[in-house]
Every structure is written in structure tokens, then in C-alpha cells.
Amino acid sequence: MANRFANSFPLRLELRGTPSKAMTYLSPVIAIALTLVFGALLFVILGKDPIAGLKVFLVDPFSSKRAISELLLKSIPLILCALGLVVCFRASIWNIGAEGQFTIGALCAGAMLVWLDVPNHGISGGAGLVLMVFAGVLGGAFWASITALLRDRFNANEILVSLMLTYVAQLLLMYAVNGPLKDPNGMNFPQSKVFSDEFMLPALIAGTRLHIGFVVTIIAALVMSVFMMRSFRGFSLMVGGMAPHAARYAGFSSRNALWVSLLISGGFAGLAGAFEVAGPIGQLLPSVSPGYGFAAIIVAFVGRLHPIGAIFGGVIMSLLYLGGELAQSRLGLPSAITGVFQGMLLFLLLACDTLIEYRLRWKQQG
Numbered sequence: 001m002a003n004r005f006a007n008s009f010p011l012r013l014e015l016r017g018t019p020s021k022a023m024t025y026l027s028p029v030i031a032i033a034l035t036l037v038f039g040a041l042l043f044v045i046l047g048k049d050p051i052a053g054l055k056v057f058l059v060d061p062f063s064s065k066r067a068i069s070e071l072l073l074k075s076i077p078l079i080l081c082a083l084g085l086v087v088c089f090r091a092s093i094w095n096i097g098a099e100g101q102f103t104i105g106a107l108c109a110g111a112m113l114v115w116l117d118v119p120n121h122g123i124s125g126g127a128g129l130v131l132m133v134f135a136g137v138l139g140g141a142f143w144a145s146i147t148a149l150l151r152d153r154f155n156a157n158e159i160l161v162s163l164m165l166t167y168v169a170q171l172l173l174m175y176a177v178n179g180p181l182k183d184p185n186g187m188n189f190p191q192s193k194v195f196s197d198e199f200m201l202p203a204l205i206a207g208t209r210l211h212i213g214f215v216v217t218i219i220a221a222l223v224m225s226v227f228m229m230r231s232f233r234g235f236s237l238m239v240g241g242m243a244p245h246a247a248r249y250a251g252f253s254s255r256n257a258l259w260v261s262l263l264i265s266g267g268f269a270g271l272a273g274a275f276e277v278a279g280p281i282g283q284l285l286p287s288v289s290p291g292y293g294f295a296a297i298i299v300a301f302v303g304r305l306h307p308i309g310a311i312f313g314g315v316i317m318s319l320l321y322l323g324g325e326l327a328q329s330r331l332g333l334p335s336a337i338t339g340v341f342q343g344m345l346l347f348l349l350l351a352c353d354t355l356i357e358y359r360l361r362w363k364q365q366g
Contacts, residue, residue, distance in 0.1 A: 013358040023356050028302045031349040032316060038344055048331055056330055057323030057341075069208035071318050073280060076217050077102065077289070079314035080272035081296030083224050084265030086305050090228065091237045091261040097147060097162025098269040099293025100169035101140040105270025107173050108139030110277045110284035113195045114181055125198035132199065133274050140270015141263045143169060148262040152255060158262075166293070170286075177284050192284035201279045213275040220268070224307040237261055269293060290321070298346045301353075317342070 036054060043053035061071045081098045088095040112135040116128045123131070146165060150156040174190065176182075183193040201211035228234040236252040237260060272292065277284055299317050303309025324338025 010363055011360050012363050013354070014361045016357060016359055019356050025304060027352040027356060028304065028313070028349060031302075031345060031352050034348045034352075035341060035345045038348075039341060042340065046333065048333070053327065053331060056326045057319060060326055061319055061322045065205070066208055067322075069205055069210040071315065071322055072214055073208075073210045074321050075311075075314040075318040076213050076279075077272035077276055077292040078296050078299050078317050079217050079221065079310050080275070081269045081293050082299035082303065082310040082314060083220060083307055084268030085296055085300040086303070086307055086310055087224070087228065087237065088261045088265045089300060089305055091257045093258055093261045093265075094159045095144065095147065095162050095262060095265050096159050096297070097144070097166050097293070098265065098296050099289060099291065100162070100166030101143045101266040101269035102273040102276075102289050102293045103166070103169040103173050104143040104273070105136040105140035105266075106273030106277045106288045107169075107176055107284065108270070109133070109136035109274035110192055110195075111135070111176070111181060113199050113278065114192055114284075116199055117193065117196050128199045129201065129278070132278055133271065136270045136274025137267045138270070140266040140268070140273060142266070143270070144262040144266025145259075148259050152258060173284070173288065174286055177286055181284055183283075190286050194283045195278065199278065200282060201275065209280050211275070211279045213279055216275075218311065221307045221311050228307060269296075295321075295342060298342060298349070301349060302345070316345075320345070 036058075039057070040050035040054055043050040061067050081102060084101075085095060085098055109132045112132045113128070116123055116131070143165060144162070147156075147158050147162045150161050151158045177190040177192060181192045183189070183191055186193070201213055204210045204212055204214055228238075237257045239252050239257075273288065276288060276292075281288065295317050296314075299310055299313035302313035302316060303311070320341045321338055324335065324341065327333040327337050328335055
């Protein structure tokens with residue numbers, strides 16, 4: 001049936017000789033512009049004013065210092081998860097489980113903060129924050145190492161393994177907040193106790209929720225840019241993943257690329273989870289992530305698989321999250337509007353990338 005439809009379709013894809021390098025970088029811009037156009041049409045279909053709808057997504061998140069701080073705050077986990085995925089995807093390791101690694105990182109960091117809240121532990125706020133960060137990074141890296149082990153030892157598909165481990169991570173979080181980490185004074189809600197202020201990330205701008213993690217995120221993007229684009233180690237990771245035979249000939253290890261890229265990716269996702277529980281949330285909840293790990297896949301590709309581009313992609317995705325929340329409260333739209341815009345952006349980005357590599361041709365009849 002599928003072949004019959006393909007054969008009857010009047011257009012075909014023809015490989016271009018040399019894809020335009022300029023269009024490769026303009027593709028995300030075109031995809032974003034088309035997303036806004038189709039978003040306006042969607043508002044019209046839903047009976048809403050398209051100008052008011054686009055204003056909610058494009059203008060309101062920049063309307064005040066607090067709004068901008070919330071935009072940057074929401075971009076932190078998206079950028080951090082995307083930085084790890086950039087390493088994996090450039091090494092041709094398809095880690096789809098950043099969401100699970102984020103969840104385990106948040107769980108481990110939250111468990112550390114619960115332990116630190118016990119009286120007479122003798123650990124100061126600064127040392128506690130360091131322990132919390134290490135717990136989150138190690139938790140995320142450990143969760144990613146399961147995927148690396150199964151791929152390395154049994155040649156399991158990393159897409160399926162990393163994705164399925166996401167749901168295991170969510171079940172572990174549910175067990176923790178309903179069991180050992182549950183707040184005994186929490187009115188039987190599935191949540192941990194609210195963490196002490198001394199173990200919360202310091203605010204970056206007074207009067208806002210934006211914390212010092214944003215500075216760490218920008219520094220991490222700069223460091224990863226040098227690592228991936230200017231270091232021998234980063235080059236060997238890309239070669240080891242994209243061309244295993246050529247890598248072996250050059251003395252690079254594809255197995256090393258697998259482990260290093262997944263551990264880096266899991267570590268960044270775990271760090272994002274740690275920043276979330278020690279930042280805006282302030283406790284462990286079952287809904288610790290609204291899907292940051294999955295959205296980071298789009299962020300990585302919008303940023304052209306470049307660490308600096310991930311900053312741009314993270315801010316764009318943060319706009320969609322904030323715009324979706326504002327559209328619910330101000331326009332009465334369902335919460336699914338955020339996912340709709342994210343899906344449109346991904347679909348249009350893939351379409352633009354495809355048309356950079358291929359051109360549409362009419363099939364000759366005969």
C-alpha cells in the first residue's frame with residue numbers, strides 16, 4: 001500500500017549536488033518563521049486573534065525584568081540537556097533518554113538535599129551545593145551508562161534502551177516521593193520536604209528566580225564549544241561515531257566515543273535536574289520535568305548541533321514553553337498548545353533540512 005502511494009505521488013526527491021552551506025544555518029530561522037505563520041493560522045482556526053496569540057509568544061516574555069528572568073530560567077535545563085545531546089548526536093550516538101537522565105539527576109540531587117537537611121550533619125551551604133551538584137551529575141551519568149553498557153556489550157539499540165529507561169526513571173521518582181523521600185508533614189502528597197534556603201542556588205538577579213546556574217550553563221556551552229570544535233579529543237569522538245572503520249584506522253576507538261559521549265550527555269542532563277530541584281522547584285515532585293529532555297532534542301537540532309547554537313535553541317524553546325503557559329491563562333487555550341508549537345517547529349525544521357539536501361522534481365509520465 002505504501003509503495004503504491006509512493007509510486008502514484010507526482011513528486012520525487014532528487015539529491016542536490018552540493019547543498020548550500022548558508023541555507024544549512026538559515027534553516028532553523030526559516031523553520032521558526034514558518035512555525036509562527038502556521039501558529040497564526042492555528043489561532044485563527046481556534047477562533048482567537050492571531051496578533052494577540054503571537055504577542056503572547058513573542059512579546060510578553062520580554063515585557064519586564066521578571067519575565068525575561070523567567071525566560072532565561074526555563075532555558076537553563078533545555079540548554080544543559082542539549083549540550084550533552086550535541087556531543088552524542090555528533091558522535092552518531094542517538095541518545096533519546098535525556099529526560100530519564102534528567103529525572104535521575106534530579107532524584108539523586110534531591111535525595112542529597114533531603115539528607116543535608118537532617119540536623120547536625122555539619123555541612124555548610126556551599127559544601128552542600130557542591131555535593132548536590134555532584135550527586136546530580138553522577139546520577140545522570142550512571143543512568144546513561146546503562147545505555148552505553150547494553151549497546152557496548154549486547155549491541156542493543158541505544159534509541160530504544162535510552163527511551164525505555166526514561167519511564168523506569170519516572171517510576172523510580174514516583175516510588176521515592178511516595179516512599180523513602182516523602183515529606184512526613186506533607187499532607188500525604190507525593191513530594192519531598194521543601195529544602196532549606198542555605199542549600200538553594202543563589203539568585204543571579206535580586207527579586208527574580210533566575211539563579212547562578214545560568215552563568216554555569218553559559219560557561220559550559222563555551223567550554224563544550226572549544227572541546228568539540230577545537231580539541232583533538234572532541235574530533236576523535238566525532239570520527240569514532242561517524243566512521244568507525246576510519247576511526248580504527250586512525251587509532252580512534254568507536255567504543256570510547258560511545259562511552260564518553262553518553263557519560264557527558266548523562267552528566268549534563270543530571271546537572272540540569274540538580275539545578276531544577278535546587279532552583280525554581282525547591283523540592284522533589286513527580287512532575288519535576290515538563291519534558292525538558294525531549295524538548296532538548298529539538299533544541300540541539302535548532303542549534304545546528306553546536307554548543308553555542310544550543311543557547312539560541314534553548315531560548316527559542318523557552319519562548320514556546322512560556323508562551324504556551326501564557327496562552328493558557330490569557331487566551332484560554334489548552335496546555336497542549338506548547339506541544340503543538342514544538343511539534344510544528346520540529347516538523348518544519350526537518351522539512352527545511354530535507355529540502356537543503358534534496359530538491360523536489362515532477363515525475364516524468366510515460
